[in-house]
Amino acid sequence: MTAIGPFLLGAPLALFALLALPLIWWVLRATPPAPKEAELPSLRLLEGAEPVEETPARTPWWVWLIRTLAVIAAILGLSQPVWAPGARTTEAGGGPLLIVMDNGWASAPRWSELTNAASATLDAGDRDGAVHLLLTAPRQLNADPAERLSRADMARRLSSLDPQPWATDRVDALARLDASKLAPARIFYASDGLETEGGAAFAAALAARAPLTVFAAPPEGPAVITGLSAQTDAVTVRLARADTGGTARAFVSALTQDGSALGSAEAVFEAGAREAEAQFAIPAAALARIARFNVTGRPGAGTVWLWDSAERTRRVGLVDAGAEAQPLLSDMHYIRKALEPFASISTGDIETLVAAAPDAIILSDVGQIPAADTERLTEWVENGGALIRFAGPRLAAQGDELLPVMLRRSSRAIGGALAWEEPQGLAPFPENSPFAGLPVPPDVRVRQQVLARPEPDLARKTWARLTDGSPLVSADSRGDGTLVLFHITAGPDWGDLAYSGVFEQMLRRAIAAGRGEAVEDGDGTYMPQLSLDGFGRLERASQNAAPIKAAEFADIAPSETHPPGLYQGPSGSRALNIGAGAEPRLMTQWPASARLLGDAEARSLRLAGPMLALAAGLLALDLFIALFVAGRLRGLGRRSKAPGKTAAKTTGGALGALILAFAFMPGEPAQAQGYELRPDGSYRAIPSPSTRVVPLPEGKASQKQIDAALVMRFGYIETADRALNERARAGLQGLSNILNMRTSVEPAEPHSLNLETDALELYPLIFFVVPENAGPLSETAIGRLNAYLRAGGALVIDTRAGGDAAAQTDVSKLETLLSGLDAPQLQPVPENHVLSRSFYLIDDFPGRFAGRRLWIEQTGEPGTARGDGVSRLFIGDADWISAWAVDADGRDLYSVDGGPQQRETARRFGVNLVMYVLTGSYKDDQVHIPALLERLGDPDAGEPEPLMPGRIPDGGPQ
Incomplete structure (x- = not known):
C-alpha cells in the first residue's frame, strides 16, 4: 500500500495514466473531418436559403466534460484507493502484524466499531504480510497467536467473530502471547476501553513488545445492569456507567419470556455520578x-438482567372471608403481615383468584368449599398451584378433599383447666422438610390443633412437628401442585406461632416448596437451561455449559463453562448475570509511546467500487446523450426547427444542461403503487389511488370478492381479538411488500376473512393467527375450511406460543379448536424439504421466535398417490406475523429475539412459503442432484465423492 495523506493506494502505478489526460482530452473533443464539397448546378436554386440545422465545429464542452470525468474516475478506481485516516506510512513496514481484540461482554455495544477498526488496519502495510490474532476473552479452544494468517483470511476471521458473554482475562491473554514466542513488528489493539483485569499493565506490556496503535471504544452511556430490588408492586433496576462526565439518560425495558414489553422506565445519570436507578411501577x-x-438500544450481555424465581416477588391470593370488625383478631391480618415483605397480595373469591393464577392461594379456617370452587381449586392445584390452608374451628368440624391428610373430627386442646397435657413447643424441623435449617423459637407454644388420622405415610407428609410428635404442618402433592396444611390457626387463638419471626420464613418456604422449589438446596445441582450470547440474546444452553453446584452458585463468575443465563435446580430457576456487582471504569493510563486513534481515524472506506461505478454511470449518460442528439430516441430526439446559425449550438447546450439537471434531480413518485427501501432495512409504501373502477354486478358478487378475483392477495381469519386482527393484517402487508420487492409475485393488500360468509377459494393462502383461549370453530367454518383445503388452498396456523425457548412446539391444543378439520397426520418439516429451497436456501423457519418446529402434512409411503405431494396445512408457533408486520410507512412494528438477522431469515421463510404454495414442488428434484450426477458419471471411476445437494462436481456429467 502507498499512502497519500489519508488515502492508501493498492495500485498506485495506475495513476500514471492521468498524465495522458491532455491527449485524451484532445481525442474526446475532436470532430469527424469535414465532408468533401461538390458543386452541382441544381444547388443554385437554394442560394440564399438558411439551413435549419447546423453541425457544430467542435464537440460541445459539456459532452467532453462528461467523458473526461468518466476517464478520471476509471483511472482513480483502478488505483484501488482506500480512505484510511488512521493509517501512516511509518506503520506500513514489513514484519508480522498482531491484532489484539477485547471480545468480552463490555465490547458488545460497540462491537461493529471494534471490528471495523481492526479491519481498517489491514489496509496499511504489505498486502502479503503475515497477520496474527489475539483475543482476550478466554475460551477452552483459544486461537493460537502464533497462527499466521493472510490479510484476506484475517478479514474473514474478523467478520465472523462475535463478543463473548463473559469478561476478558488480559493476564491469560498475555500468557498465551508469551507462550507463542511471537515477535510482531507492530501491534494494533482494539480495546473495550475499560480498566478491568489489569488493563493498564496489559497495554504497557504490548507497547514494550512493538509499536502499539490503540483504538478504544468504551460503552457509551450505561455499561451494565448491576442489580435490582423488588417490592410487592415495584422494581428498582440499578445501572452503572464507565464515563462519569456529563449527564446521560437511558431507558430500561421490562420484558416477558417471549420478548413482549410490559413497561419501560428512565434512568438519569447526573454529572459525575457513576450509578443510576430506573423505577418500575407495575x-x-x-x-x-x-x-x-434490558437497556433499550444497548445490545450486550451486560445490559440484560435475568429475573429468576429466587428474586421474583411471589403472587399470593387470600380468599376473602368478609370484613372483620376487629382486624387484630382476624387470622388474615397475621397472614398479610407475614407476606408483605416478600409477596404481592391480592384478595378476592376463589373464582377470581384462580383466574389470576397466583403462585399460592391461602385459605384460613374454611371448612366447606362449594362444589364449583372445589373443582376450580382442584384443577388449579393439579396444574402446579400451591394451596395453603390454616385450621380453625370450622375446619375441625368438617373437612373436604383438598387436604394433604385425613383429619379427625374436632380439635385437640392442649393445656387449660380441663386438659391433661401442657402446651407444646416446636420440635426441630426434619432434614427432608422445606423448613430444615430454620431456627426453632423456644418461646412458641401451641395450645390447640387439628389431628391427622394415622396413615402409613404420615411421616413423609409431615413438614413440622410439635415436641410430642404430632404434626404441625403437613403437605402432599396433587398433580403438579401441592396441598399444605397448618394444623393451627394463622392467628394467636391456638398458638403463638404468628407472633414469632419464623412464621414469615415458614410461609415463604411453604410457597416455594409448593411450587416445586426448595429454599435451602446446598446439596442440589443447577442445570443450564437458557444462556445469553454476547449480544444479550437468549438461546438454548450449549452442550459445553456445565451444571453448577447449589452451594457454589453464588460465587460462580460467568465463563464459557458457566455462561450467563438461567439454570434450573431445586429452587426453581436461578439466574447467572454478568453485571452482578460490576464497577466499570474507564482506562485512562495508556502507554506514552502508544498511538491512540479516534473514532474517525479508526475507519476505512474502499473507494475502488464507487469510482468505477461513477465512471460507468457517466459513460452511460454520454451514450444516452449521443443517441438523443442523433435522434435515435423516438419522441425525444427531434431537432428544433427554429432558424438561425446558433440554433443548433443553443439547443445542444440547453439540452445538455437539461439532461445533467435531470440526472441529479430526485425522481417523481411512481404512478402505480410501489415501495422504497429505507436506510434501516425496512420498506415504505408509495401509494397511488387507482383510477380503474370495477362496477359491482348486482346479485352476483361483492366488491371484496371481485377485488380478490382480479388481483392476487392473501387472507387472514377474523377473530374476536381486534388487536390480533390488526397484527395479522400488518404481518401479511409486510410479507406482500417483501414479495413485491424481491420476486415476481405481486400480492395486493390482504383481506380479513369470515369463515362462514367469505369466498375462501379466491385466496391462495390463508393465515389463522390463534388468539389466547380461543373457542372451537363452528361446524360451518370447519366445513368451509375442509372444502378450501380439498380445492388446493393453503392454511397457515400460528399459535404464537413459541416464547418458551426450552419447550417444543405443541399442536395438541389445536385439537379442540379445529375439531372436525379433515387434515392428515402431521410431521415436522424433514431435512432437505423443498420448503427450504423454493426460493432462498434456508435451514430454519423463524418468526419472532427462532428454533421452533414447523409442522406440515406427513407424506405417504413411496408410490402412494397423494395429489401433488405439496402440503396444504402448516402449523407452528414462531409468530411469523409479528416478524413480518410493518406500519403504513413500512417500518417494523414488533421486536424480534434474534434482531435484524433473524427478521431477514423470517422474511426469507415467508418468501419460500409463498413460492412453495404457488409453485408446488418444482424444485424438489434439487434434492436428487447428487444421485442423478452419480448415475450420469463415469462408471469406471469408482465411487464418486459424496456431494451436497445442489453441488456440481468439477468434471460435470459425462
Whole structure:
C-alpha cells in the first residue's frame, strides 16, 4: 500500500495514466473531418436559403466534460484507493502484524466499531504480510497467536467473530502471547476501553513488545445492569456507567419470556455520578410475567438482567372471608403481615383468584368449599398451584378433599383447666422438610390443633412437628401442585406461632416448596437451561455449559463453562448475570509511546467500487446523450426547427444542461403503487389511488370478492381479538411488500376473512393467527375450511406460543379448536424439504421466535398417490406475523429475539412459503442432484465423492 495523506493506494502505478489526460482530452473533443464539397448546378436554386440545422465545429464542452470525468474516475478506481485516516506510512513496514481484540461482554455495544477498526488496519502495510490474532476473552479452544494468517483470511476471521458473554482475562491473554514466542513488528489493539483485569499493565506490556496503535471504544452511556430490588408492586433496576462526565439518560425495558414489553422506565445519570436507578411501577399481575430487563438500544450481555424465581416477588391470593370488625383478631391480618415483605397480595373469591393464577392461594379456617370452587381449586392445584390452608374451628368440624391428610373430627386442646397435657413447643424441623435449617423459637407454644388420622405415610407428609410428635404442618402433592396444611390457626387463638419471626420464613418456604422449589438446596445441582450470547440474546444452553453446584452458585463468575443465563435446580430457576456487582471504569493510563486513534481515524472506506461505478454511470449518460442528439430516441430526439446559425449550438447546450439537471434531480413518485427501501432495512409504501373502477354486478358478487378475483392477495381469519386482527393484517402487508420487492409475485393488500360468509377459494393462502383461549370453530367454518383445503388452498396456523425457548412446539391444543378439520397426520418439516429451497436456501423457519418446529402434512409411503405431494396445512408457533408486520410507512412494528438477522431469515421463510404454495414442488428434484450426477458419471471411476445437494462436481456429467 502507498499512502497519500489519508488515502492508501493498492495500485498506485495506475495513476500514471492521468498524465495522458491532455491527449485524451484532445481525442474526446475532436470532430469527424469535414465532408468533401461538390458543386452541382441544381444547388443554385437554394442560394440564399438558411439551413435549419447546423453541425457544430467542435464537440460541445459539456459532452467532453462528461467523458473526461468518466476517464478520471476509471483511472482513480483502478488505483484501488482506500480512505484510511488512521493509517501512516511509518506503520506500513514489513514484519508480522498482531491484532489484539477485547471480545468480552463490555465490547458488545460497540462491537461493529471494534471490528471495523481492526479491519481498517489491514489496509496499511504489505498486502502479503503475515497477520496474527489475539483475543482476550478466554475460551477452552483459544486461537493460537502464533497462527499466521493472510490479510484476506484475517478479514474473514474478523467478520465472523462475535463478543463473548463473559469478561476478558488480559493476564491469560498475555500468557498465551508469551507462550507463542511471537515477535510482531507492530501491534494494533482494539480495546473495550475499560480498566478491568489489569488493563493498564496489559497495554504497557504490548507497547514494550512493538509499536502499539490503540483504538478504544468504551460503552457509551450505561455499561451494565448491576442489580435490582423488588417490592410487592415495584422494581428498582440499578445501572452503572464507565464515563462519569456529563449527564446521560437511558431507558430500561421490562420484558416477558417471549420478548413482549410490559413497561419501560428512565434512568438519569447526573454529572459525575457513576450509578443510576430506573423505577418500575407495575401491577402485581404484570410484575409476575417479567422475565428480564434490558437497556433499550444497548445490545450486550451486560445490559440484560435475568429475573429468576429466587428474586421474583411471589403472587399470593387470600380468599376473602368478609370484613372483620376487629382486624387484630382476624387470622388474615397475621397472614398479610407475614407476606408483605416478600409477596404481592391480592384478595378476592376463589373464582377470581384462580383466574389470576397466583403462585399460592391461602385459605384460613374454611371448612366447606362449594362444589364449583372445589373443582376450580382442584384443577388449579393439579396444574402446579400451591394451596395453603390454616385450621380453625370450622375446619375441625368438617373437612373436604383438598387436604394433604385425613383429619379427625374436632380439635385437640392442649393445656387449660380441663386438659391433661401442657402446651407444646416446636420440635426441630426434619432434614427432608422445606423448613430444615430454620431456627426453632423456644418461646412458641401451641395450645390447640387439628389431628391427622394415622396413615402409613404420615411421616413423609409431615413438614413440622410439635415436641410430642404430632404434626404441625403437613403437605402432599396433587398433580403438579401441592396441598399444605397448618394444623393451627394463622392467628394467636391456638398458638403463638404468628407472633414469632419464623412464621414469615415458614410461609415463604411453604410457597416455594409448593411450587416445586426448595429454599435451602446446598446439596442440589443447577442445570443450564437458557444462556445469553454476547449480544444479550437468549438461546438454548450449549452442550459445553456445565451444571453448577447449589452451594457454589453464588460465587460462580460467568465463563464459557458457566455462561450467563438461567439454570434450573431445586429452587426453581436461578439466574447467572454478568453485571452482578460490576464497577466499570474507564482506562485512562495508556502507554506514552502508544498511538491512540479516534473514532474517525479508526475507519476505512474502499473507494475502488464507487469510482468505477461513477465512471460507468457517466459513460452511460454520454451514450444516452449521443443517441438523443442523433435522434435515435423516438419522441425525444427531434431537432428544433427554429432558424438561425446558433440554433443548433443553443439547443445542444440547453439540452445538455437539461439532461445533467435531470440526472441529479430526485425522481417523481411512481404512478402505480410501489415501495422504497429505507436506510434501516425496512420498506415504505408509495401509494397511488387507482383510477380503474370495477362496477359491482348486482346479485352476483361483492366488491371484496371481485377485488380478490382480479388481483392476487392473501387472507387472514377474523377473530374476536381486534388487536390480533390488526397484527395479522400488518404481518401479511409486510410479507406482500417483501414479495413485491424481491420476486415476481405481486400480492395486493390482504383481506380479513369470515369463515362462514367469505369466498375462501379466491385466496391462495390463508393465515389463522390463534388468539389466547380461543373457542372451537363452528361446524360451518370447519366445513368451509375442509372444502378450501380439498380445492388446493393453503392454511397457515400460528399459535404464537413459541416464547418458551426450552419447550417444543405443541399442536395438541389445536385439537379442540379445529375439531372436525379433515387434515392428515402431521410431521415436522424433514431435512432437505423443498420448503427450504423454493426460493432462498434456508435451514430454519423463524418468526419472532427462532428454533421452533414447523409442522406440515406427513407424506405417504413411496408410490402412494397423494395429489401433488405439496402440503396444504402448516402449523407452528414462531409468530411469523409479528416478524413480518410493518406500519403504513413500512417500518417494523414488533421486536424480534434474534434482531435484524433473524427478521431477514423470517422474511426469507415467508418468501419460500409463498413460492412453495404457488409453485408446488418444482424444485424438489434439487434434492436428487447428487444421485442423478452419480448415475450420469463415469462408471469406471469408482465411487464418486459424496456431494451436497445442489453441488456440481468439477468434471460435470459425462
